[in-house]
Amino acid sequence: MKKNIALVYGGDSSEYEVSLKSGAHVAQHIDSERYNVWEVMMRGAEWWVVAGPDGDSKRYPVDKADFSFVIPAESGIGGTRVRFWKAFVMIHGTPGEDGLLQAYFEMVGMPFTTSPASVSLLTFNKYACKCFLRDAGVQMAREIFLRNTDVYNTFDIIAKLGLPLFVKPNSGGSSFGVTKVKRPEELAPAIAKAFEEDDAILIEEFIDGREMTNGVFENGVKDHGDDSPGGLFRLPVTEIVSDNEFFDYEAKYMGASQEICPAPIPVELSNRIIDLSHRIYRHLGCRGIVRVDYIVRGGEIFFLEINTVPGMTEMSLVPQQVRAAGLTIREFINHLLG
Numbered sequence: 641m642k643k644n645i646a647l648v649y650g651g652d653s654s655e656y657e658v659s660l661k662s663g664a665h666v667a668q669h670i671d672s673e674r675y676n677v678w679e680v681m682m683r684g685a686e687w688w689v690v691a692g693p694d695g696d697s698k699r700y701p702v703d704k705a706d707f708s709f710v711i712p713a714e715s716g717i718g719g720t721r722v723r724f725w726k727a728f729v730m731i732h733g734t735p736g737e738d739g740l741l742q743a744y745f746e747m748v749g750m751p752f753t754t755s756p757a758s759v760s761l762l763t764f765n766k767y768a769c770k771c772f773l774r775d776a777g778v779q780m781a782r783e784i785f786l787r788n789t790d791v792y793n794t795f796d797i798i799a800k801l802g803l804p805l806f807v808k809p810n811s812g813g814s815s816f817g818v819t820k821v822k823r824p825e826e827l828a829p830a831i832a833k834a835f836e837e838d839d840a841i842l843i844e845e846f847i848d849g850r851e852m853t854n855g856v857f858e859n860g861v862k863d864h865g866d867d868s869p870g871g872l873f874r875l876p877v878t879e880i881v882s883d884n885e886f887f888d889y890e891a892k893y894m895g896a897s898q899e900i901c902p903a904p905i906p907v908e909l910s911n912r913i914i915d916l917s918h919r920i921y922r923h924l925g926c927r928g929i930v931r932v933d934y935i936v937r938g939g940e941i942f943f944l945e946i947n948t949v950p951g952m953t954e955m956s957l958v959p960q961q962v963r964a965a966g967l968t969i970r971e972f973i974n975h976l977l978g
Contacts, residue, residue, distance in 0.1 A: 653733025809838035849937030879903035
């Protein structure tokens with residue numbers, strides 16, 4: 641008997657449109673012989689199951705008491721309550737990446753594909769995550785943390801971190817509100833821009849190196865070549881060469897970058913990055929698929945951030961790494977769903 645999967649997308653952040661694209665791509669690749677896929681759109685307090693062909697879709701409200709829904713009897717196919725076996729979370733930003741949705745699922749007893757609520761809350765807060773990993777010996781750029789109520793002096797910031805530097809929202813993805821500051825007069829506007837996305841920001845020193853990223857998924861202890869659904873997946877490292885100043889929204893989603901997978905780096909360095917990704921994954925207590933971003937300068941590996949609901953569009957980084965590892969997206973999703 642096929643299991644009911646809730647493919648959850650939408651959300652309330654600037655990455656709403658990316659979530660829609662990720663959800664559409666995942667929906668195409670979930671194994672229909674194993675699972676019934678129900679698409680669940682979330683936007684604020686409106687949670688709907690969307691069923692039916694485009695242009696003639698039916699919308700059924702989600703019962704938030706237990707995350708189920710009812711297909712009305714007048715539909716000709718219903719009158720029964722549909723319960724889900726697992727939720728496949730594809731919401732980037734809030735509430736799908738900051739732990740809010742995960743906390744709800746934990747309360748109602750709904751299994752889900754991402755990290756636990758406590759882990760999602762920690763990793764979504766870039767400063768808290770850096771502090772947590774710095775204590776574990778993970779190397780990273782120096783930073784200054786500011787809230788929107790703090791008084792700051794741009795000259796003091798530059799004296800500490802130098803130029804260029806990066807300004808970014810403390811919570812959320814890395815696609816919006818991020819600025820590379822190269823001149824002193826650019827710093828105050830960059831801070832104001834970041835505060836438009838969040839009430840806390842990070843100002844980080846610039847590290848002149850190559851940008852790398854690595855998807856991580858662990859499910860048991862078996863290698864992914866085994867026929868069983870368990871596995872430790874050593875996905876390859878990707879090098880990102882942006883046409884812009886950094887890997888911004890245009891570079892990520894509009895083709896303004898080269899994404900080279902596997903990265904053209906020595907095997908020893910690649911293995912060190914992958915090993916570090918798995919160490920970070922375990923230290924944080926992650927579950928599901930995550931993506932860890934780095935800057936590599938010579939032989940030094942600097943942690944940038946972790947994404948616990950990474951993009952899953954056709955051109956996203958994790959699907960590229962999955963294919964480079966010799967898996968189809970359908971096979972990988974089967975592993976992810978367990």
